[in-house]
């Protein structure tokens with residue numbers, strides 16, 4: 160099995176879909192955020208304060224490089240991974256890239272209660288999400304091999320759709 164790499168905005172289901180997809184495919188599941196946190200020895204928020212977003216991007220790059228020769232994996236990425244062109248190059252080398260495209264309203268609904276995740280986005284969450292979506296959506300679309308529209312679909316339905324497509 161070729162690796163499957165899930166990309167998309169924060170809150171679009173990359174972690175939940177990835178975990179369930181790997182279970183169903185009997186593949187190894189890895190979450191890039193977990194890899195970064197483990198390697199750094201502190202949480203994403205602390206890392207952001209200490210090293211900024213560039214620090215996270217660079218740690219994501221190192222984590223991706225460490226996966227290069229491995230197969231039979233489902234990899235859930237963090238929402239900002241596509242902002243570094245080198246990371247996009249590595250994602251292509253890793254496997255089939257699947258963009259989980261979620262409506263902005265549902266993204267907001269999924270993340271607005273998660274202050275630990277969203278505090279770095281500032282006071283006006285909706286405005287920041289829209290601003291980031293404008294920058295990132297073309298990047299997600301540009302590197303995706305497969306795009307799944309997740310509107311009104313539960314995690315299980317998205318996993319089934321993906322298995323049918325791959």
Ligand SMILES: Nc1ncnc2c1ncn2[C@@H]1O[C@H](COP(=O)(O)OP(=O)(O)O)[C@@H](O)[C@H]1O
Pocket residue numbers: 167168169170171172173174175176235269270309312313314317
């Ligand atoms: N398709 C979906 N429908 C409803 N809720 C979802 C869906 N995908 C994810 N969620 C919810 O949104 C939140 C963020 O999901 P998560 O998998 O952590 O996203 P990501 O890894 O892309 O940030 C979780 O509370 C999760 O249960």
Ligand SMILES: O=C(O)C1=C[C@@H](OP(=O)(O)O)[C@@H](O)[C@H](O)C1
Pocket residue numbers: 167168169170173174192203215236237238239240276
């Ligand atoms: O969009 C982003 O810049 C980020 C998304 C997060 O991952 P999720 O997309 O899994 O929430 C995590 O990598 C970090 O907080 C930065």
Ligand SMILES: [Mg+2]
Pocket residue numbers: 173174190192235236237
């Ligand atoms: Mg995640």
